[in-house]
Amino acid sequence: MVEYDELENRMILKLVYYGPAMSGKTTNLLQLHDILDQDNRGELTVLDTKNDRTLFFDLLPFFLIAPSGLKIKLKVFTVPGQVQHDATRKAVLQRADGVAFIADSQLTEETNNFESFKNLEQNLDFVGLDIEKIPLVVQFNKRDLQNIIPETDVTDAWEPTGIPVFMSSALLGKGVLDTFRRLLELTYEHVDRRYMLWDKHGLDKSKFVHQLTMRSDNEPLHEGI
Ligand SMILES: Nc1nc2c(ncn2[C@@H]2O[C@H](COP(=O)(O)OP(=O)(O)OP(=O)(O)O)[C@@H](O)[C@H]2O)c(=O)[nH]1
Ligand SMILES: [Mg+2]
Numbered sequence: 001m002v003e004y005d006e007l008e009n010r011m012i013l014k015l016v017y018y019g020p021a022m023s024g025k026t027t028n029l030l031q032l033h034d035i036l037d038q039d040n041r042g043e044l045t046v047l048d049t050k051n052d053r054t055l056f057f058d059l060l061p062f063f064l065i066a067p068s069g070l071k072i073k074l075k076v077f078t079v080p081g082q083v084q085h086d087a088t089r090k091a092v093l094q095r096a097d098g099v100a101f102i103a104d105s106q107l108t109e110e111t112n113n114f115e116s117f118k119n120l121e122q123n124l125d126f127v128g129l130d131i132e133k134i135p136l137v138v139q140f141n142k143r144d145l146q147n148i149i150p151e152t153d154v155t156d157a158w159e160p161t162g163i164p165v166f167m168s169s170a171l172l173g174k175g176v177l178d179t180f181r182r183l184l185e186l187t188y189e190h191v192d193r194r195y196m197l198w199d200k201h202g203l204d205k206s207k208f209v210h211q212l213t214m215r216s217d218n219e220p221l222h223e224g225i
Contacts, residue, residue: 001095001129002191013074013191015183016093019102020109020116021053021081024141027170028102029060029078032180035173037214040064054080057092064211067202074212081116089119094127098135098187100179102170105140105148135186137164139179144169177213184209 003012017025026046033044042061047054062074079089093099101120103113124131140154151167158165164182168175188197188205197203 010071013097015076015098016096017078017100018120020112023102023104024170025078025102029058031173031176037216070201090123100183101138103140105142107147135190137183139166139168141168141170143167
């Protein structure tokens with residue numbers, strides 16, 4: 001749910017990386033932080049980790065100014081995946097404008113992926129958001145490992161849902177930007193319908209996405225990274 005302050009001409013958007021413990025949510029943010037231009041983003045806050053497990057959340061903020069002067073701050077959060085941190089997941093999910101579900105591709109993790117997606121559905125409902133309406137993408141991470149669920153099985157299972165699915169290895173930086181980009185596109189469309197980002201603020205989708213995914217080496221974005 002967009003935070004919009006018309007008087008101050010400011011908007012805050014919130015994206016959440018959700019998924020089971022150790023699926024690679026924090027690693028996705030670390031990679032985005034490394035790959036993307038620091039002119040458009042702030043620093044990455046990684047809060048209170050214990051043995052690399054997120055206990056609260058991580059946060060990577062981005063900034064963008066529309067041609068109208070509208071100042072947009074985009075906050076990208078991760079939740080802690082461990083089952084016992086459900087209260088924190090609910091808190092982080094409040095007022096989310098979009099979600100990336102990071103699944104672990106290892107065959108051993110199928111149940112955890114399933115339980116975590118069910119938990120996402122329940123918690124969205126708890127915070128008053130509708131999984132059918134919120135911008136949502138799914139990423140199957142850790143494709144670099146052995147004993148992973150075959151891509152065709154993933155596609156067969158997810159294609160009927162219409163939810164965009166990405167294969168990735170966040171550790172190697174693969175698929176991370178594709179996932180983020182698609183989530184930004186869907187989020188733009190969602191926000192534009194209500195806040196007229198184009199009609200009122202002169203900000204079109206490609207500019208929105210392009211500005212927020214500018215690489216630090218200033219090379220044009222190419223897929224697969
Ligand atoms: N092989 C491999 N390891 C990965 C990949 N992505 C993340 N990892 C590793 O998996 C472990 C967990 O990654 P995190 O990013 O901390 O996972 P998380 O989803 O934030 O975990 P929680 O904070 O506990 O929910 C780390 O050791 C990562 O280096 C990947 O694509 N391939
Ligand atoms: Mg984490």
